[in-house]
Amino acid sequence: MPALPGAVPLLFVESVAGRRGADLRACGAPQPRAAALVGEELCREEIAGFPELSEPQVLRHFLRLSQLNFAQALQFYPLGSCTMKYNPVVNDQMAALPGFAALHPLTPAHLAQGALELMARLEGALAEITGMDAVSLHPAAGAQGELTGLLVARAYHRKQGRMRSKVIVPDSAHGTNPASCSLAGFSMTVAKSNRRGFLEAREIARLLDDDVAALMVTNPNTLGVFEPEIVEIAALLHERGALLYLDGANMNALLGVAKPGDLGADIVQLNLHKTFSTPHGGGGPGAGPIAVKAPLDPFLPVPRLKRTEAGWMLDSKRPDSIGRLRSFYGNFAMLVRGYCYIRALGTDGLALASRLAILNANYLRKRLEDLYPSATAEPSMHECVLTHDLEKRAGVSTFEVAKRLLDFGFHPPTIYFPLIVHGALMVEPTETESKETLDAFVDAMRRIHAEALTTPELLKEAPHTLPFSRIDEVEAARHPILRWRPEGEPQR
Amino acid sequence: MPALPGAVPLLFVESVAGRRGADLRACGAPQPRAAALVGEELCREEIAGFPELSEPQVLRHFLRLSQLNFAQALQFYPLGSCTMKYNPVVNDQMAALPGFAALHPLTPAHLAQGALELMARLEGALAEITGMDAVSLHPAAGAQGELTGLLVARAYHRKQGRMRSKVIVPDSAHGTNPASCSLAGFSMTVAKSNRRGFLEAREIARLLDDDVAALMVTNPNTLGVFEPEIVEIAALLHERGALLYLDGANMNALLGVAKPGDLGADIVQLNLHKTFSTPHGGGGPGAGPIAVKAPLDPFLPVPRLKRTEAGWMLDSKRPDSIGRLRSFYGNFAMLVRGYCYIRALGTDGLALASRLAILNANYLRKRLEDLYPSATAEPSMHECVLTHDLEKRAGVSTFEVAKRLLDFGFHPPTIYFPLIVHGALMVEPTETESKETLDAFVDAMRRIHAEALTTPELLKEAPHTLPFSRIDEVEAARHPILRWRPEGEPQR
Amino acid sequence: MLDAIGVAQLDDLVASVPAELRARAQLRLEAGRSEAEVAAEASALAELNRGARGFASFLGGGFYRHYVPAAVSAVLSRAEFATAYTPYQPEASQGTTQAIFEFQTLIALLTGLDLANASMYDGASAVAEAVLMARRVTGKRRLVALARSLWPDYRETVQTYLSAFGDLETVEIPYDDTTGLLRLDRLESLPGKELLCAVAGYPNGFGTIEPLGKIAEIVHRHDALLVSATAEALALALLKPPGELGADIAVGEGQSFGLGLNFGGPGLGFMACRSEHVRQMPGRLVGQTRDRQGRQAFCLTLAAREQHIRRERATSNICTNHSLCALAATVYLSLLGKHGLRELAERNVQLAHQAATRLEQRGVRRRFSGPFFNEFALALDDPAGRQTIAERAGLLFGPALGESYPELAQSALISVTETNDSQQIERLCAALATREAP
Amino acid sequence: MLDAIGVAQLDDLVASVPAELRARAQLRLEAGRSEAEVAAEASALAELNRGARGFASFLGGGFYRHYVPAAVSAVLSRAEFATAYTPYQPEASQGTTQAIFEFQTLIALLTGLDLANASMYDGASAVAEAVLMARRVTGKRRLVALARSLWPDYRETVQTYLSAFGDLETVEIPYDDTTGLLRLDRLESLPGKELLCAVAGYPNGFGTIEPLGKIAEIVHRHDALLVSATAEALALALLKPPGELGADIAVGEGQSFGLGLNFGGPGLGFMACRSEHVRQMPGRLVGQTRDRQGRQAFCLTLAAREQHIRRERATSNICTNHSLCALAATVYLSLLGKHGLRELAERNVQLAHQAATRLEQRGVRRRFSGPFFNEFALALDDPAGRQTIAERAGLLFGPALGESYPELAQSALISVTETNDSQQIERLCAALATREAP
Ligand SMILES: Cc1ncc(COP(=O)(O)O)c(C=O)c1O
Ligand SMILES: Cc1ncc(COP(=O)(O)O)c(C=O)c1O
16 A cells, blocks of 8 residues: 555455445345245356455545546646546536436436426537537437437438448548448548648549538548638538538537538537536546437437427437437436536637637647647647657657656647647647646646657656556557456466 | 646645636626625725636646545554544435535424434434433534533532532543643643553542542543543542543444443543544544433533424523533534444444454554554553654654655554653554555554664655655744745735 | 737637638527526426436336445546546556456456456447447358347347448347247247347346347357347346356446436446457457556557547447446445345345235236346236326336337336335335226 | 454453443444445435425525535545545645645635634634633733624623633623614723623624724723624625724634535634734644755644643644535635635625615515625514414525524524525515515
8 A cells, every 4th residue: 555646456356255345235034035036047156256345445446546547637638639628516416416317217208307308408509509400419429429420311311212322531530430431331432631631622522422421521620620611512512412421529619610500511429528528437428419400300319309298208209210329318417417518608608618729729839839830730729730850850759758748747638640640749728728737738848849859768768757657558459468367267 | 737646836826817716696687886785994805815716727726635635545544542434425425415414504493303303313322322311412523522521510510519620630631631621610630540551540539539520531541441440430439529521532442342321421522523433524523422421411502402292403491501612503414424324333333343443453453562562561442552662772753653654655643642651653443444454554564663773764754755755844833834925925 | 828829819719710600600598607507407407307206116127226335426526537538548547447457357257258348338239239249250141130028229229230231130039928038949940041149138128037048059059149138237146147158248238336327328338258259349448468667557458449540440439438337337346246246136136026926916917927137027907007006106117018019018117126125015016906097 | 363363252352341341331223224224214314304495595693505616525525635634744634734724824814814723613612712812812801792793602602611710701792772783882881901802793693794993993992802703704705804904813604615504513613813822822723834855835833732732721622623614615715716705795795785675665674774794684573473474485584583682582684695586585575574474
């Protein structure tokens, strides 16, 4: 038990036979043996290796583990494309209200009107923010929103009697976009970004044919650039009967700045855990609502909210719907948070949030441009992609710059993405960081640049001040150990 | 912003003019100026120097500060006399229920029956545990319980027409005992513990006269020894019309083991934050109920719980009462926790808790006895007081042993207390620590002993691995700086 | 800051967005609210959900009412866990990565399979991903057999995920009308060479415990894979583990493990499989490794399966998963531990069987005879009418089965957990056995 | 472990307790309960407190209804703060010590005094300790003047604390029946040489704002100390600070600063004074210093005043204080900040004055004419009857003043905070102005 955060033994190693934590049984009369009731032959032995710990031990275990994490609430976390903004704690408090948290999903609608009303209001707000006609809160995350949107596109075309098989995706796209295309049964055609880092209408015109179901594009794109020809591109697509799918993961740049619907988008997914500030949870849960233009509404997944005389209900009788992609309707606990966030900021707050996010990104870009030039000359929106020449000059990689940043108490930016930029550092500061924090980050980045040239081993061996030194990821992949096994039992 | 926990600037230094966090005003029509309503001449200017920070900044500030603390939930914290046991988190959750947390103290009794019922049940449970007749939950902490108890004793004697002026307190007593005597207007007579570390009836007999109002004694005493002659002493006192005040701060040794009432106690205070596991909060809030024998009941502070036909109410019409020592009735939020704790453990759990606390203390004592002999040959109850010869052999003080323990991730024991033991280390492991933790502590203590003999500078300069090195307490007292002042403004 | 950038005002920064678009982007929402107002409004909405409190509930159907120990939320609310993201930088994420590694181990132990991933969205989507995974493993086969007794939303989700693939066909295996169990003979008679995988609930959508071992035998005879799908994960503490019975991929919903209800989301999809199939597995995986000092450490691994590396050839598009839910399950399972979890499962069985027996004594019969864990289908003349009567008596139960199974219009589910007690069971009996018309 | 110790069984360890005592110590409580059962039981008790929800409340009288920002509990629930103890080891307690130092500064700024301590139990006990402190400062004087307009529980607490000292006498300074303010003339006429200190509420127990500056002038003319006592700490954000007006010791209740109501406890006693009196101050004090590397650091200091060092000659017996409550206030005050706190105070004033005006328009008059912050006394024919009428209309107000002030049997307090709104005020007017008999 070290003084400072440090290694914590695995649960299974801390386990001591016979020890126990919570006991959830009610006291009561002795009962018939459960195995006898269910059928002895159906029942297992006790689970060998399952942990046996007291409640204080369990709590200490996880609290000590928590001490090993960086997190937005504690550190600047400018992970590009992830929008690690401050998550107001009141939103967590609201989601935990028994009226929400203890509500069973199959509660009769008339006993769940508050939850349904909240979702209806959220759908309305997201429609207004995106400039779209209909919203489904169904998808569990951005990627599932993408899949949902693409299946909607497929169903729409099919209903029109067209069986289109291709989706155009720019080379700068986030990995989920091509993966979603495959999952939705489309083949993917790659559109090249131009040298300035955006998509030209020309390129789309070149690729467009009657087999193209949609173009899937992120805007601002992954270089942080607002796609200047997007309206023209949308027109081209629509002319050929194709749809514009807008990946809304970067909506944090567009609140009150541009509505995807006005840009010509037919489908857009939102990542509530980014733009609408639901906490990221170490990798979810998030929520990935999708919004569509009216003609696509019939194809949205079931269930859908429906207003009846008796109030709101969830309707699954929608013949053209693509069906469902999960149980129930949406990651409700995250929807509560997103709803509260929108209410708190309101019209002006949301518009200001995007503008401040853009301000912060451009401030960082400007203050670092001599050492880490932007990958594009275009103005940045809410994030900027930086480059450097340290590899050439000092044999120091982006990866090593990132590791060194840890020593300064900053979570590194997203690295090596977008793929079209060599050694990219994708920095998204978000609007909730103060100028002082940005300045401190600038100082660290500048100092690291100097170190790279003078003492590159400092970077190569970083981090130096964390509870763990460089962790061997190659070894992990080469000899995968994906679970604990009792001493003596071989890993398989 | 360092990677690891480290210095956090003061709020006032982080402040930036014009920045703001929470805005609690409701939106609404513009209002008349408040100062005009109250009277301009009564109102102040804005508070120069008051912090101006955004909500994310405030949260990060305090989360980072939290990282600089040791705490029971994270570290072994064997602070003798303080009973730093595990605090079940469900108890915090219960205290935060709106039905408790949002209840105004002046709510009409018929709308607050749940709170009153809970307190009545708690009083009943504490009476049963202590073997006393009546309980008041009024005092805010142990020390206030002591004062309350002594004032009750004073009022009792006065009612009998006796104006007694002295209280006998053993030399081993906790500092609050003599201080409470003074505060209650008594002069203090010190009783000497014998060489085995307990109080002899002989000594009391020697000191007893008709001016003695009470003997105030902790049992088990601060050496962790059960006072063997306590029953005899009680009899002596009662014979002379004096009372036995039992400081119940060490009740964690006595649950289901011995009832103060059976030992002859007339008054006992309990520290809910110790025995009954309410969290210590960095120094409170706690709760210090007092329990008395029936003859003292009329003198208990007001209000008192009273059962009427309409249910429970708080009664302040008690002519013999000593009055009140605070507003309202008890640190209710702590009472909820203590109540839940007692319910969860129940008869057997409480009795086992004390026995395991005693087991753990004796285990540590035994495993360390060659290097750190116990200050007494008597058996230990829930804590043990250890000594050492490192000062003689290596010029290393108890203070330095304590500082070195920090490097091993352990909060040090209470040191230099009780005053009657030279260089004491007062170790109270509590029942909620596992054998593995105790063993790790033993290892650290043994290693430190070896270090003291071989590399004493390791101890003299400890701690080495914490965010802060040795902090200069002497300087703090010599030139007190008790608040931040704006740059340029002199400290006064 | 504007000066540093060299612009005059905030709006100059968005000049790359055509002015006309910006003008139209003006939001028509309400003005912002103070925290107190937002809290008051959300609380008022929460209060409107009368079904969330004051009822004795026997609702099941895929999400289960279990007590969540306070320590779970104490851990989940740690900002270090809640406000971190996917642990791309392992040195700054050992809390998250180790917890996931522990989660993977716990799921492997529960399912009796070699390994598990870091989480999926929920049970239904995990089943769909399992079918796609089975397809990658088995190659060119065409037929996906879904037990009709599988949860309806799981079946529908599989259908949606497969809808994009013209070359795949699903076939439904009926259930036995008496036992509520999958018809083994109908599985047997499938065109074996074309079978890719079969999916069976465990327990199934009637709460009934499928004979997984026998199903596996048939499926393996066809050289296909068996996917088991568990909605009530607590059952795995008592029932033989799917892996031991021959399931190749075990998926399910981990909501029972400390997540609460939350009106249906987030859930916790889990997925376990055999080592040899790991490279076809979707989702994040954490592996054990070492740091430079040789200390045991953990990091994301085998990312070559994933979208950010493999893009259109990834095993899935999943990116954000349900990491914090996996943490909740890890804490929950650690707290209950080997004995507590088993005893809790037993308690659920005891109460559910007590309810079934008491109802039977009052003339309300189980619809199916198969063995069950903590949920079972009742035969009821008029489920909706009964629900109304029950509701008046302060009771909730269901879902009614008619909407998903027209042939079971006179049937509804009852789920009994440790949150119920004998007295509630008696009230339920009274409500369901009374002759009163709704 | 028993082996290591060398005993055969657990009970051998308590052999030093006579067997007969042990036998009688057998507890007659109920058996232990599972966490779920304890939670269910406590929740049921909480539900019985109908007054905690569903009412529009105007209850005041020493504890005030203010919105507590969620960030406060997010910080307070950090185990590092909640489960630490008094920071005896500063190297392991910089979180707690720095927060206390910040708290001391905030209180000093609010009260306009040089410095403040780490906290007292509550407002009432802080007043009592302030009087004892004044006694240590002023030496052998005899007379403690308490404004009758001071909160009754504060007065009673002072009486209790002083009851042990035969050499001290308290004298009550009456209030002006029209203004509700302390009678300066009566203060003036006290035997000056014997006066130790005077204590006045600020605002006082009728919500009225005492002319502290004038009081100070008189008290100082007697060479005595002035103690100001504030129950509604929020008032200090708007009113001239007591220190500036001449108070020597400013004490009060900080519950308004993020603590919530909790049926009256814990509160947060605060105490501020002039530098020259610091060595007579009770309670913990944190001071700034440095560590070996010269980094700014904090530790408990001036402990020579305290019980663990000075024992029977300590300035107080206080040990455990209300540290976590002080942390709550520190977080709260930081969140609101310079502007937010002021605006909140203004909002309280506006609403309270709006209520007073609207009531007046409906014929319900203030009992006193003195200036007020967010609380005032009303003249009511039958306060208890009115409370019953109000309660039926979903309203709470009070306390009625008759119990503590027999001469004010026809009066009750109304407290109006930001948690109220115009609509609630109208409902209150309706309930208090109606002619309906209770
Ligand atoms: C541009 C972009 N699109 C899509 C996604 C996928 O969203 P999710 O992680 O919620 O599935 C991300 C998330 O990282 C993203 O950055
Ligand atoms: C033996 C003893 N008595 C009394 C007290 C005083 O209790 P409190 O700190 O709750 O005022 C303590 C606390 O440290 C103690 O250990």
